[in-house]
Amino acid sequence: MSDNDDIxxxxxxxxxxxFHSLRDSVPALQGEKQSIKQASRAQILDKATEYIQYMRRKNHTHQQDIDDLKRQNALLEQQVRALEKVKGSTQLQASYSSPDSSLYTNPKGSTVSAFDGGSDSSSESEPEEPRKKLRVEPS
Structure with missing residues (x-):
């Protein structure tokens, strides 16, 4: 046998x-090595292409979900900072008001009760976005 034949x-x-490694990496073909009729190279390439396209779509969907959650998280953090700011200023205003008074004016100019923590549930500047349901795809 010559060197060329060996190469x-x-x-x-x-x-x-x-090809065996690729076949074993594609879920639709993983049982093929024990079956009587093994997948041809063309079938392996077709199934691998389908699987890559499926995983790209799934990855894109997951990335959209991540982006949506990041936006929701940023909105919630902004709301927390606004509530902490309102809470701090209402506590400051409450300390200057007479002990008999249970009503005072928050930074937005609304009269609020000292017993409700100064929360103002209507937010004109930031409409609340409805929560999105996460899309769940079978793995």
Missing amino acids: ERKRRDHIKDS
């Missing part, structure tokens, strides 16, 4: 091993 055999073995 060619190693090349074919490498391609064969690579």
